[in-house]
Amino acid sequence: xxxxxxxxxxxxxxxxxxxxxxxxxxxxxxxxxxxxxxxxxxxxxxxxxxxxxxxxxxxxxxxxxxxxxxxxxxxxxxxxxxxxxxxxxxxxxxxxxxxxxxxxxxxxxxxxxxxxxxxxxxxxxxxxxxxxxxxxxxxxxxxxxxxxxxxxxxxxxxxxxxxxxxxxxxxxxxxxxxxxxxxxxxxxxxxx
Numbered sequence: 001x002x003x004x005x006x007x008x009x010x011x012x013x014x015x016x017x018x019x020x021x022x023x024x025x026x027x028x029x030x031x032x033x034x035x036x037x038x039x040x041x042x043x044x045x046x047x048x049x050x051x052x053x054x055x056x057x058x059x060x061x062x063x064x065x066x067x068x069x070x071x072x073x074x075x076x077x078x079x080x081x082x083x084x085x086x087x088x089x090x091x092x093x094x095x096x097x098x099x100x101x102x103x104x105x106x107x108x109x110x111x112x113x114x115x116x117x118x119x120x121x122x123x124x125x126x127x128x129x130x131x132x133x134x135x136x137x138x139x140x141x142x143x144x145x146x147x148x149x150x151x152x153x154x155x156x157x158x159x160x161x162x163x164x165x166x167x168x169x170x171x172x173x174x175x176x177x178x179x180x181x182x183x184x185x186x187x188x189x190x191x192x
Contacts, residue, residue, distance in 0.1 A: 005033040005034055005037065006037075007182075007183065008034055008094055008095060008125055008183060009033075009034055009037035009038065009041075011125060011175070011177075011178065011183040011184075011185060012034070012038065012092075012094070012123075012125055012185060013038075013041055014175070014178065015125075015173075015175035015185035015187075017090075017121075017123045017125075017173070017175070017185050017187050018038060018042070018045070018090050018092065018123060019042065020089075021042070021045055021089055021090040021121075022044055022045060022046065022089055023045075023046050023048075023087065023088050023089050023090070023117075024038070024045060024046070024047045024048070024088060024089070024090040024091070024092055025047075025048050025050055025084060025085065025088040025090070025091045025092065025115065026047055026048065026049045026050065026092045026094065027050045027079060027084065027091060027092065027093050027096060027108070027112075028050070028051060028079065028093065028094075028096035029047075029049035029050065029051055029059070029092075029094065030049075030051065030055065030058075030059065031055070031058045031059045031061075031062040032047075032049045032059040032060075032062050032063040032066075032068070032072050032074065033062065034092075034094050035047035035049050035063075035068075035072045036062070036063060036066045036068045036072055039068055039071045039072055040068075045071065046071055046072075046073075047071065047072045047073070048072075048073050048074070048075050048085065048088070049063075049072065049073070049074045049075070050074075050075045050077055050079065050084060050085070051074065051075075051076065051077075052076070052077075052078060053076045053077075056074045056076045059074045060074050079108060079111070080104075083111060083114065083115065084111050084112065084114070084115040085115060086114070086115040086116075086117070087115075087117050088115060088116060088117060088120060089116075089117050089119070089120045089121070090120060090121050090122075090123055091112045091115065091116055091120065091121075091122050091123070092123045092124075092125065093108070093122075093123070093124045093125070093126070094125045094126075095125065095126065095127075095183070096126075097124060097126050097155075097160075098126050098127055098153050098154055098155070099153060100153075102155065102159055102163055105155075105160075105163050106163045106166055106167055109122070109163060109164060109166075109167035109169060110167050112167075113167055113168050113169065113190055116190060119189075120189075120190070121172075121187055121188065121189055122164075122169060122187070122188045122189070123185065123186070123187055123188075124160065124185070124186040124187075124188070125183050125184075125185050126154075126155075126160075126183060126184065126186070127154050127177070127182045127183055127184070128154060128155065128156060128157050128160075128177070128184045157174065157184070157186070160186055164186075164188050165191075168190055168191050169188040169189065169190060169191060170188060170189055170190075170191045171186060171187065171188050172187050172188060172189050173185075173186075173187040174186050174187070175187075
């Protein structure tokens with residue numbers, strides 16, 4: 001994660017999807033690299049990394065190493081079984097959803113809807129199928145020996161649009177991928 005995070009961080013910064021955030025929940029935020037990078041760019045931002053207990057110690061160590069403990073924290077949990085902590089103005093999925101089938105993504109979006117503060121925004125930074133068909137094969141091949149996430153993991157934008165609508169969200173903006181990184185940023189708000 002840490003070695004390839006710069007493309008994710010740069011894509012998020014270029015999209016300005018979290019530029020107005022004060023309190024961001026980074027779901028599956030790994031070792032906190034992206035959270036620390038966003039806090040470096042946005043001085044008023046506070047980030048909570050929601051991750052498995054097994055990854056939490058790695059995240060805490062990395063956050064301390066980056067001297068970001070006052071702005072980036074870790075909340076331990078299992079996103080299959082636990083609700084997300086609440087009151088966030090932005091919730092981020094960064095390179096997390098491509099690993100999961102649409103039914104799991106829908107379940108996660110339902111949880112996000114319950115944890116967002118009124119007027120909050122869901123931000124998805126993922127590789128979409130559009131523009132990445134060749135890379136999809138390499139991405140899936142790397143998992144073949146140890147994971148059973150399923151096939152066709154890169155989803156087209158239309159799949160995200162439908163899943164978000166089914167969970168009560170409306171897409172407000174899509175920032176397409178750039179030459180430097182293959183991620184697109186989807187921004188969505190709760191439909192009132």
